[in-house]
Amino acid sequence: MTQSTTKQWSTGKLLLVVGVVAIVAGAAVGTSVGYAVRYAAPTTRSFYLFNNSLPFDQNVWGIPHDVFSPDRITVNKGDKVVIYYRNIEDTTEDHNFVMDSPYTFDAVVHAGQNETFPIASTLKSTTAVVVHVNQTATITFTASWAGVFRYYCAYHQPTMTGYLVVLG
Amino acid sequence: MKESTILRWSAVGLLFVIGLINMYYGNSYAGFFQNLWYVMGAIYIFTAAVIASNFEPRFAQPAVFGYAIFLFVLWATTALGTGAGLDTVAYADKAIEALLVVNMALVIRSSRSPSTLS
Numbered sequence: 001m002t003q004s005t006t007k008q009w010s011t012g013k014l015l016l017v018v019g020v021v022a023i024v025a026g027a028a029v030g031t032s033v034g035y036a037v038r039y040a041a042p043t044t045r046s047f048y049l050f051n052n053s054l055p056f057d058q059n060v061w062g063i064p065h066d067v068f069s070p071d072r073i074t075v076n077k078g079d080k081v082v083i084y085y086r087n088i089e090d091t092t093e094d095h096n097f098v099m100d101s102p103y104t105f106d107a108v109v110h111a112g113q114n115e116t117f118p119i120a121s122t123l124k125s126t127t128a129v130v131v132h133v134n135q136t137a138t139i140t141f142t143a144s145w146a147g148v149f150r151y152y153c154a155y156h157q158p159t160m161t162g163y164l165v166v167l168g
Numbered sequence: 169m170k171e172s173t174i175l176r177w178s179a180v181g182l183l184f185v186i187g188l189i190n191m192y193y194g195n196s197y198a199g200f201f202q203n204l205w206y207v208m209g210a211i212y213i214f215t216a217a218v219i220a221s222n223f224e225p226r227f228a229q230p231a232v233f234g235y236a237i238f239l240f241v242l243w244a245t246t247a248l249g250t251g252a253g254l255d256t257v258a259y260a261d262k263a264i265e266a267l268l269v270v271n272m273a274l275v276i277r278s279s280r281s282p283s284t285l286s
Contacts, residue, residue, distance in 0.1 A: 026241025034249020
């Protein structure tokens with residue numbers, strides 16, 4: 001065996017040994033981590049969101065009687081969030097859903113009371129979606145930033161406001 | 169420029185890019201265990217400096233080769249176990265990491281070849 005062949009074989013053996021050790025160690029640690037954090041892993045969290053009207057005369061009190069129900073959404077950072085937003089008004093009143101920066105979302109508006117109705121519009125990476133009465137909007141985004149972020153209806157401020165709480 | 173030098177500097181570039189991606193991922197994307205991504209990114213940037221300076225190449229080069237394989241397998245098994253880290257940024261990061269493994273194997277072979285030892 002020549003010196004050159006010996007050197008090549010040594011390099012090959014080195015790469016093989018380092019590679020095998022790294023693969024075994026990586027698999028062992030990865031499996032352990034996977035087992036340990038299985039229940040803390042990001043997941044998809046779904047919420048049903050509605051407009052609601054409080055029982056007071058908004059003309060007398062000078063503020064809209066519209067509010068969100070619920071007005072708090074709490075998720076973990078990294079979770080995929082799906083909000084099914086239904087405009088359940090008994091009058092022909094529009095609402096919209098707006099999120100504060102840095103969040104944007106995708107939205108699919110269905111022309112009916114649930115997701116089986118035909119799609120009326122589709123929005124990508126938007127900050128606002130309008131939902132007409134008796135429509136449903138499916139809003140999806142990933143909670144990539146921890147903190148407290150406002151979501152609101154721009155037509156009914158300041159009362160129709162909620163907060164997304166992302167636990168970091 | 170010698171082939172070994174080109175390979176070494178391409179490895180430095182890949183290490184630096186992966187380090188930056190890991191930092192970005194930890195900052196804005198990882199969702200959980202983001203501190204680990206900071207550590208992995210910092211180690212990659214540190215090893216980029218080590219490979220660039222050619223410090224103790226007979227130890228440093230195999231160590232970086234093994235580190236890249238270790239992290240790739242670690243990611244793959246963790247992703248299988250939890251479903252986390254399966255997104256575009258992670259895929260891009262791991263694709264570059266796979267390229268780095270091949271690059272480092274060539275660097276090691278090149279630096280240990282008789283022509284460069286003589």
